[in-house]
Amino acid sequence: xxxxxxxxxxxxxxxxxxxxxxxxxxxxxxxxxxxxxxxxxxxxxxxxxxxxxxxxxxxxxxxxxxxxxxxxxxxxxxxxxxxxxxxxxxxxxxxxxxxxxxxxxxxxxxxxxxxxxxxxxxxxxxxxxxxxxxxxxxxxxxxxxxxxxxxxxxxxxxxxxxxxxxxxxxxxxxxxxxxxxxxxxxxxxxxxxxxxxxxxxxxxxxxxxxxxxxxxxxxxxxxxxxxxxxxxxxxxxxxxxxxxxxxxxxxxxxxxxxxxxxxxxxxxxxxxxxxxxxxxxxxxxxxxxxxxxxxxxxxxxxxxxxxxxxxxxxxxxxxxxxxxxxxxxxxxxxxxxxxxxxxxxxxxxxxxxxxxxxxxxxxxxxxxxxxxxxxxxxxxxxxxxxxxxxxxxxxxxxxxxxxxxxxxxxxxxxxxxxxxxxxxxxxxxxxxxxxxxxxxxxxxxxxxxxxxxxxxxxxxxxxxxxxxxxxxxxxxxxxxxxxxxxxxxxxxxxxxxxxxxxxxxxxxxxxxxxxxxxxxxxxxxxxxxxxxxxxxxxxxxxxxxxxxxxxxxxxxxxxxxxxxxxxxxxxxxxxxxxxxxxxxxxxxxxxxxxxxxxxxxxxxxxxxxxxxxxxxxxxxxxxxxxxxxxxxxxxxxxxxxxxxxxxxxx
Amino acid sequence: xxxxxxxxxxxxxxxxxxxxxxxxxxxxxxxxxxxxxxxxxxxxxxxxxxxxxxxxxxxxxxxxxxxxxxxxxxxxxxxxxxxxxx
Numbered sequence: 001x002x003x004x005x006x007x008x009x010x011x012x013x014x015x016x017x018x019x020x021x022x023x024x025x026x027x028x029x030x031x032x033x034x035x036x037x038x039x040x041x042x043x044x045x046x047x048x049x050x051x052x053x054x055x056x057x058x059x060x061x062x063x064x065x066x067x068x069x070x071x072x073x074x075x076x077x078x079x080x081x082x083x084x085x086x087x088x089x090x091x092x093x094x095x096x097x098x099x100x101x102x103x104x105x106x107x108x109x110x111x112x113x114x115x116x117x118x119x120x121x122x123x124x125x126x127x128x129x130x131x132x133x134x135x136x137x138x139x140x141x142x143x144x145x146x147x148x149x150x151x152x153x154x155x156x157x158x159x160x161x162x163x164x165x166x167x168x169x170x171x172x173x174x175x176x177x178x179x180x181x182x183x184x185x186x187x188x189x190x191x192x193x194x195x196x197x198x199x200x201x202x203x204x205x206x207x208x209x210x211x212x213x214x215x216x217x218x219x220x221x222x223x224x225x226x227x228x229x230x231x232x233x234x235x236x237x238x239x240x241x242x243x244x245x246x247x248x249x250x251x252x253x254x255x256x257x258x259x260x261x262x263x264x265x266x267x268x269x270x271x272x273x274x275x276x277x278x279x280x281x282x283x284x285x286x287x288x289x290x291x292x293x294x295x296x297x298x299x300x301x302x303x304x305x306x307x308x309x310x311x312x313x314x315x316x317x318x319x320x321x322x323x324x325x326x327x328x329x330x331x332x333x334x335x336x337x338x339x340x341x342x343x344x345x346x347x348x349x350x351x352x353x354x355x356x357x358x359x360x361x362x363x364x365x366x367x368x369x370x371x372x373x374x375x376x377x378x379x380x381x382x383x384x385x386x387x388x389x390x391x392x393x394x395x396x397x398x399x400x401x402x403x404x405x406x407x408x409x410x411x412x413x414x415x416x417x418x419x420x421x422x423x424x425x426x427x428x429x430x431x432x433x434x435x436x437x438x439x440x441x442x443x444x445x446x447x448x449x450x451x452x453x454x455x456x457x458x459x460x461x462x463x464x465x466x467x468x469x470x471x472x473x474x475x476x477x478x479x480x481x482x483x484x485x486x487x488x489x490x491x492x493x494x495x496x497x498x499x500x501x502x503x504x505x506x507x508x509x510x511x512x513x514x515x516x517x518x519x520x521x522x523x524x525x526x527x528x529x530x531x532x533x534x535x536x537x538x539x540x541x542x543x544x545x546x547x548x549x550x551x552x553x554x555x556x557x558x559x560x561x562x563x564x565x566x567x568x569x570x571x572x573x574x575x576x577x578x579x580x581x582x583x584x585x586x587x588x589x590x591x592x593x594x595x596x597x598x599x600x601x602x603x604x605x606x607x608x609x610x611x612x613x614x615x616x617x618x619x620x621x622x623x624x625x626x627x628x629x630x631x632x633x634x635x636x637x638x639x640x641x642x643x644x645x646x647x648x649x650x
Numbered sequence: 651x652x653x654x655x656x657x658x659x660x661x662x663x664x665x666x667x668x669x670x671x672x673x674x675x676x677x678x679x680x681x682x683x684x685x686x687x688x689x690x691x692x693x694x695x696x697x698x699x700x701x702x703x704x705x706x707x708x709x710x711x712x713x714x715x716x717x718x719x720x721x722x723x724x725x726x727x728x729x730x731x732x733x734x735x736x
Contacts (some may be wrong), residue, residue, distance in 0.1 A: 160714070231733075254659070255657065257699055268702065268730050481709075483710055487712055487714055504711045605708045
């Protein structure tokens, strides 16, 4: 059935007015016909999945035609803001969802900054974008209306120039009354590791969303308007203050996120011998990239809409002001790892500069860094040579060559065209099939985090079962490396609903921890809360299901208990697995890169550690059992029928 | 003698980034007691769930309080967090 017919059928089922106070509309935007239809997510779907990532899955489930290809304009790109986005401190996030052109499975990525909140301020919870625009276009949202603009004047602009031009042309001020989701040249050129930029650095990163937006010929969505308070079911500001106080009183916020940001993690990772180095051939690297070496180049911190934490480190390399890449936003730990040890770079200044280049070119640093590291290992092994690279010498640690490669990648020039195909380089005939042995990916998605998870078994399980591919943000049991919690088994059992081994290398009970984290983090995405400030990701003390349930009640009037929300988290994972099943994903895809099963860690206190196949397989089966999944990783029949009834459309 | 290196956020409160402990301490548990006597209130910070102890560049992930210490050991407090890319 053509997508327009699917949309029409869905619209006929959807309410035409808000179902609760603060609910925004879902705008169905036909980019080819320049037409907009509006409706609202029905209450049964809200109760089962909430908004943001949750309801995004409802729309994708209903509109996806898996007989097409991910970049087909009949496959929609869906933006969603959370139930509490823009309303609650540190809830500034939204998701972008589709069929991933990079991995071939579910694409679902998340960004903060100001765009998701301003979308909600304009009365939209979701934007469903489809059908290729005849010419490059730009959507302009203001006062709750969506207008189509000619984007041709902005074509070819990367993030820095685009933001300057848009601010000049549309008026307004970033962070006050102007926000944007946009692509740079990498997205225009359908680079599979391209992001949708939501700010100077913030981006919808994973799975190739930039390429998906580029395939629709949509350069940007500009959102304007004054911020305002929401009409809520009950007073909510008093409880907001409690949440803000809870955030600011938590040790990880006070001592790490507000002062330095996520680069703090580099040091524990390298000391542990768990720092992905040279495409995970090694697991530790120089202390010259420790967070304290960034201090001289960090003029301050920035933050997202109404977030009291301000965890984003800014940078200034103090180079000539005309140096486009001498200053910027970041790097976060992921970029530090992917453009440091993973490609053999040991100078902090080089990492910061490459971070700034990636942000300008609109690239996901996780997948882009991984694609470069993969190519470097293949070059090291002689599986590709100067002949394939067009004469480029892919030596570890050559920052100047990497910078050159990034520009080539964003333009699909020469060997950059190979890197632009990311994890699909073998499938597209660039590398020999045996190169897959060295690809650090699961379900076709390169690893998000630079951490090497051979030591940490809950971490490893999470990377294997994540529905969007190899990504820690879906379920990482970060507290697995937290000694105080490991040494308090009763408290740990309370956190995860049962006994979980204290030993990081053990497999016992780790499935419980992954299950609890996956549910909680899915709910966090559905309400719009930042992962860094969600309970269990970095601390046991941050806001979690209790606080979300209370504030959902205040804001929407929908009565919900923490246990109901836990079920929502499970439902979201269940729908994602139903979508992935349609895309051919099964148990065989809930796995890890071969290297981690076969090659032990060689340094540090955990030298000799790797993933045991039998233990892993048993842990995966236990995970399926407690997740109400079949042995092939899809919802059990009764639950599947329940989900399908809620989703409708069958 | 044991040296204890503090992260920047605690160093600011302690007024130094490295403490030298000459009292006899045989374990991390002993060390926390000594530090709490020397810097009243710091015991709670050392017991904060954010910080892990590392001894001679080996990060301790469990059974921490029983970890034995010897003269010349270098102890460090390291924040353990995670980051991400959306």
